[in-house]
Amino acid sequence: MSLRLPSEIVVERFLPTARAMLATELHDRGFTQKEVADRLGLTQAAVSKYLRGDVTVEDRFAEDERMQATMAAIADGFADGSMDGYETLSELLDLVRAFEDRGPICAVHEEEMPALEGLGCDLCVRGTDDAVLAEREALAAVRRAARRIANEPGMADHVPNVGTNVGTAVPDAADATDVAAVPGRLQAVNGRVVVPADPEFGASQRVAETIRAAMAADPQVRGALNLATSERLLDAARERGIDPVEFDADYDERGDRLREHFRERGAVPRVAYHEGAFGIEPVTYVFGETATEATALAVDLVESTRGE
Template sequence: MSLRLPSEIVVERFLPTARAMLATELHDRGFTQKEVADRLGLTQAAVSKYLRGDVTVEDRFAEDERMAATVEAIAEGFADGSMDGYEALSELLDLVRVFEDRGPICAVHEEEMPALDGLGCDLCVRGTDDAVLAEREALAAVRRAARRIANEPGMAEHVPNVGTNVGTAVPDAADPTDVAAVPGRLQAVNGRVVLPADPEFGASQRVAETIRAATAVDPETRGALNLATSEGLLAAARDRGIDPLAFDADYEERGERLRERFRDRGAVPRVAYHEGAFGIEPVTYVFGETATEAAALAVDLAESARTE
């Protein structure tokens, strides 16, 4: 009996197909061969080989709509700067898991190792670990949100002196370690927003406290970020039909007081703010289902504030 591991199918069949498709997609978008090589971690000679079609492409992978969609999403992300290598790898790994779950990788594996035929890939698929998946999604949401804030022109003027942080909680977050945020916070430096590190769980006490206050009232609101309070931002929110909620700036028992304010409102607002106190800088929180959604609204409000 031939003995083949699914990882061999990934390396020998899936990876060359993915690289060939990505090289072609990036080249079609105007990337030079050197730029493609840098993005994919290949030599320029290897990229030239992929572009010439001098590799064996597995049609069962290349013709799958999920493969085409993933390749297009990665190429678009590389082109507009919204995706880095870490996220591209995450997208490909997710696709591999899908293909291994009674998908085309499973089909090729059964073909090359007939003893597996009819076993339903039970050797490879053990079910989804929901907790791990939720953590990965929370970290990904914070990465996207932080990069959105850092890459958006003009956002530096809305970063408070204490810095901006963005966070996303996993479902049923019990304490700050269940909230992903950016260690060290995003800081404004020479008119730019600097992202100091990749997100981690337990990296922000204040944002975690605010998000957990929100989830206590609305479990679907698991993302938030903080900006400097300004009339421009609050006016932009009101122009969109958002009624910003004012709350007390004091830190003592802030989480519980926020819960009470949210319950009094009957919902978690998209925008909540305080005007500061002695030793406490005025801060506005923008909420969303994830940090990514909160960041999109924050950027929209900042753009409107600049044009008013």
């Protein structure tokens, strides 16, 4: 009996096909061979080989609509700066997992290892760890949110002097280590927002405390970010039918006081703020089911304040 691991199919068939397709997509978008090589971690000679078609591609992968859509999305992300290497890897791994779930990788695997044929093999997809999946989703939500904040014009004007952070908690978060945020906070530098690092769990005690207070009232609200409090921002919220909730700025027992506010209200507001205190800068929190959703609302509010 021949013995072939699914990972061999990925390395020997999927990866060359993906590289060839990506190289072509990027070249079609005006990338030079050197730029393509830098993006894909290849030599320029290797890129030239891919572009000439001097590599064997697996048609079952190349002709799959999911593969074509993913390669185009990655190329678009590289072209407009909305996707980095980490996110590209995430997209590719998601595609591999989909192809391993009775998809074209399975078809090639069965062909090369006939003993699997007709067994309905699920070795690649069974035993998913829900906790690990939830952590990945939380990190991905924060990463997307931080990138959008950094790319959105005008956001730097609403970053507090202490910086902005954005977070997402896993379901049933017990403490700050269950909340993903950006280490070191996002800072406004020369009119733009700088993201200092990839998100990590336990990176922000303050954002974690705020999100966990929201989750105590509504477990679905697991995302939040902070901005500088301003009348422009609060008015933009009110114009959208959002009633911002004011709370005490003091740090002592802030989480408990927020929980009390949310319980009295019967729901978590989309926007909550304080006016600051001695040594405490005024801050507004925007909430959502994830960091991505909270950031979408924050961007919408910021866009409404332009030109005022």
